[in-house]
Amino acid sequence: MAKKKNKSKITKGERLLYFYATVAFFLMLGLKIFCGAWVGEMKMSIEEIKYNIDEQEKTNESLTMKVNELTSFENVQKVVKEMGLAYNNDNIIVIDE
Numbered sequence: 001m002a003k004k005k006n007k008s009k010i011t012k013g014e015r016l017l018y019f020y021a022t023v024a025f026f027l028m029l030g031l032k033i034f035c036g037a038w039v040g041e042m043k044m045s046i047e048e049i050k051y052n053i054d055e056q057e058k059t060n061e062s063l064t065m066k067v068n069e070l071t072s073f074e075n076v077q078k079v080v081k082e083m084g085l086a087y088n089n090d091n092i093i094v095i096d097e
Contacts, residue, residue: 010018069075080087 077087
């Protein structure tokens with residue numbers, strides 16, 4: 001009796017091709033997940049930096065307002081009077097930038 005060989009419809013080359021295609025698919029899937037997580041982390045970092053910039057701008061604006069208040073003419077006159085000095089308009093020099 002002669003043995004019958006089972007002929008598979010898929011050749012070794014096709015099997016190898018399917019195997020590499022499957023491996024490439026899963027590698028691409030993993031790469032997509034990894035890159036998506038990295039992009040999400042970068043976006044969160046950017047938003048945190050923007051928030052810090054906004055907070056610093058608010059602080060700078062507040063400090064600018066305090067400086068303007070402290071250097072106002074009325075406040076300077078008050079400090080001069082408290083120190084017992086006299087206001088002399090001739091001693092004021094205006095410097096233009």
